[in-house]
Amino acid sequence: MKYQHLCVLGLSLLLTSGCSDAPQDNGVANKTGAIAPGTGTQYLTSSEPAAVMEVADARKSAKADEAIAIVGRIGGSEEPFVDGVAAFTVVDLKIAHCSADEGCPTPWDYCCTQDQVKDNIAIVKLVDAEGKPVTDDARKLLGVKELSVVVAEGTARRDESGNLTVAATKIFVRPVK
Amino acid sequence: MLLPWEYSVRNLSRRPVRTGLTLMALSIVILLVFVVVGFIRGLERSLRVTGDPDVVLISSINSEANLESSAIPARTPTLIAASIDGTQSRYGVICASPEMYLGTRVTVSDREPAPGLIRAVTTAAPLVRRSVRIEEGHWPDRGEVLVGRLASAKLGMTDEAVAIGQTLTFEGQTWKISGRFTADGAAYESEIWCNLEDFQSATKRQDLSLVALLLKPSASPGEVSLFCKERMDLELRAVRETDFYAELQQHYRPVRLLAWTVVVMVAGAGIFAGLNMMYGAVAGRIREIATLQAIGYRRRAILFSLIQEGVLLSATSSLISGVIALALLNGVAVRFTMGAFTLRIDGPAILIGCGTGLLLGVFGALPPALKALRSSVAVSLKAV
């Protein structure tokens, strides 16, 4: 109920001031507390891959089992991380989320732009050398949190409904500006 | 040194009528505490035992704790069976139970319709809901229903009204009762189970409310959550059944808070009953208390004796109420929004009820005893 009220508040703020048009940096995440460095060093890379696709582009063009690197912001729902598995959803950087000064307690759920999220979201699932999902918490493993911007390098998986999953072997976390 | 025990015991028989009335008042108060605590314990247990840690519920992402408002595609069980390796198989059947869950008005015979809970299931349901046992009758065929042990309580009717062979009417269709089931006190016991296809046709719906999956002990619910995230188009949400009912317990937090408030208020009334008696008892004993002090008894010994007197009375009341609660209240069915459950007078309930009773004795005796002991001994010796 509280959540619904907050979303209504968020929508009313959108009508009066609107969500910021420009993509946000992950300042909100930054302001909610420092992120501890990730423990899964074997999955983290210190340099950003050269050919990186935006989430929306990847959803349009990536083929099944194709090697791919996508960039996106962790979010898309109130709980973007999957419990018990190192996986999370990422949203295209062009999609705006509520800014910190709008008072939304969960800006990563994109409540103001939820209708745009559907076609601009992908799931990143961290896999080990054998291709099995890693069962650790992605937050601890990669040192990320909601609204962190990450580049996931791995293999694209597609289904008949157009959903995109990246079975990632390497993650680059973009530093906060 | 303390005063002899007999002093406290015999003092209670000084004013037998007053003591008897106080005993009765305290017993009623403690019994009320038992009722409320039994209610809370019953509600908590019903929600706690319903959850199976190996079961994951898949429902609509927007439904949260309200499964009635959940609607998921009918093909979800097939997709899940094909995608999740961790689902258990029993007797060669994959343990994925597609279900529709609905609160609707149920008419029994020619009585007034009452709100009932319907769960439309397939034969996979008992494979997943492992606590369900058919007590009598048989699994429902087309047009038949299986009623839970507490379904009659939920409908506000007698067990006879929902006996095997009786008919129920809901969603415009008449259903014959084919059997009764129990589920170790789980919330399902207040439900009416019917055939899924029958119910879909009666409600003209093709979707499902949820799919309950029984996972292999080695499997992780995270696997199911991952599937739900991957299949964003289906807008699914997976939650471990134990977590779902724990969340539901949080929804009932205001009810529990209210119940505890009632316990405090009722106990407060009990303290007044105790105070009334002990003030009367001590007021008539001012000179006696002063005499004991003049003989050489310390004030704390006299205080202890007076409290002992109050506690003795309240302990007797606790015993009486405890026996009544165990004999008459334990297991009584209570109708509630989420279904029905039974009052539960278990160890903690006995402990809380009797503990409250004993505290009534202490707090009822303390103020009058302190008042009597504050007076000057020399003055009190002259008291009439």
Add this chain to the structure above:
Amino acid sequence: MAIVELKNVCRSFRKGEETITPLDDVTLEIHEGDFVSLMGPSGTGKSTLLNLVAGIDRPDSGSITVAGTEITNLSRGQLADWRAANLGYIFQTHNLIPVLTAYENVELPTLLLKQTAAQRRQRVELALKAVGLSDRADHYPRQLSGGQEQRVGIARAIVANPRVVVADEPTGSLDAATSEQIQDLLQRLNRELGMTVLMVTHDREVAGIATRRLILNRGKFLPS
């Protein structure tokens, strides 16, 4: 040797706007084995003095030493312990505990002493025998006559073998014949057991059994 010693004791009470001073700079010595009667008009401070000696009231000034203990500065708890060990109190209305038998009433002070159950029983039986009520041990106060009740009260006062016994009008509520029995009993306590007795009475005849008679008036002792 003085067993009770009051030095310059003052005690006054507020009664509305008025201050009453029942004891005004009183000095008194009572020797071990004395049987002292204290007489005087009503409200003159007899009971106040008795209560001060018994340690159930405190003086405004002055000092009180009883049985070798300066009791004016003891705490309430210490006073209770001191009374249990040194003092017997005989009340005008006997003040027996109605829910306890004669035996149990007499036993009460012994429960405060470090004694075995057998020792306690022996003492209680002796005390009841001393007051001639051995056959009434199991009777409750309501089953006893006024005189018998007072004798149980006396047995209770002496059972712990106190050094000082204070008696507040012990015959005040009794008929003449019973009063005589009690007087006789008090005399025997003093003579045979050597107990120091301080007795408040308004009856000249009763006061006559004492070895020393004091008269208190307007807070001062008068020559007897």
